[in-house]
């Protein structure tokens with residue numbers, strides 16, 4: 499086991515924890531700095547495509563993740579007004595056979611705990627909770643992470659996995675806020691017994707309308723229903739109160755199907771998430787500092803792949819660090835080259851699909867019609883570039899020309 503300075507990871511989300519585990523399993527010392535007092539304490543549901551299991555296999559957690567997961571038979575898209583089915587992607591046993599792994603839905607807290615337990619089982623991974631990192635110093639042969647309460651943590655490398663509003667990114671790239679698109683999400687988990695009669699609670703269900711949608715799916719052995727309401731609003735950047743949010747939702751979903759409106763009535767409006775992404779941009783590292791996950795390529799949720807991409811980044815980066823044997827510049831250059839095209843395509847296709855899902859006015863019928871005639875094989879074929887998975891590199895390219 500390495501006795502050198504630890505690898506510092508800033509952020510204990512799904513990307514940061516996966517990176518800690520990937521490096522820890524290779525015998526590297528890791529110190530993970532997280533701003534909250536308790537890692538993974540809150541959360542809602544998350545969908546994960548079969549591609550992420552290639553990474554979970556590498557991290558040794560596939561069985562534990564599956565034990566905490568639901569396996570929906572399909573992802574179904576309904577028109578928000580008529581309630582008619584637009585299309586579906588079958589995700590049953592035949593999907594599992596085609597892609598080699600299942601499509602899952604899981605409570606984020608449960609997924610966090612699988613990763614945390616695996617990290618805690620390794621003596622070379624340490625955690626610093628309640629450590630809000632405000633910046634870093636790169637001294638050439640080591641880095642220092644600086645925290646809001648004046649602490650200084652020394653490491654070999656600093657990995658910024660601090661999410662959408664990454665401070666590490668701001669210092670590294672000097673760029674601005676993410677691109678807020680003027681939409682927000684509200685999330686709720688309710689006992690399944692409270693689900694409106696008439697909805698199928700076994701599937702991932704998407705109801706799309708003009709300027710809004712709702713997604714729902716079961717979690718925890720079907721005991722609870724996860725509901726996400728997403729819509730455009732001029733108040734997206736404001737901190738409103740619950741009653742004004744309630745009035746806004748009632749107005750936004752006024753023409754939606756009655757089943758959608760009954761789910762809207764159940765929403766917990768205490769917290770909202772402004773929806774944002776960033777234009778893909780090169781320059782993921784500088785010196786001994788490198789970015790990962792939402793800190794570097796945040797995406798709209800249309801493909802439900804943001805966390806999957808962060809976890810793929812984690813395994814790729816850890817493999818290259820091991821192959822590079824101290825040549826971090828070579829590892830980081832190849833990591834960006836490896837991951838740039840795939841993560842950028844997720845960002846751009848998600849933007850395109852966002853428009854499709856919420857098509858308005860005369861365009862709506864014409865946009866949705868081709869989906870209605872699309873056979874399932876065709877749906878699978880179009881998703882294969884993501885769901886077939888990603889294979890991290892087996893060797894290090896020291897030439898600096900590693901685009902793929």
Ligand SMILES: Cc1cc2nc3c(=O)[nH]c(=O)nc-3n(C[C@H](O)[C@H](O)[C@H](O)COP(=O)(O)OP(=O)(O)OC[C@H]3O[C@@H](n4cnc5c(N)ncnc54)[C@H](O)[C@@H]3O)c2cc1C
Nearest residue numbers: 509511512513533545631660661791792802803804805806
């Ligand atoms: C409504 C919604 C639904 C989504 N659904 C899906 C889905 O179904 N499937 C999917 O794959 N993805 C989904 N995503 C995207 C997914 O949540 C993100 O892509 C993923 O969480 C990114 O992981 P991350 O580790 O990079 O960042 P984060 O999960 O944001 O983690 C960042 C961590 O860093 C910590 N942190 C931040 N700043 C600091 C600091 N200065 N110092 C120390 N710690 C800090 C934070 O507390 C946090 O723990 C969804 C996103 C939203 C908003």
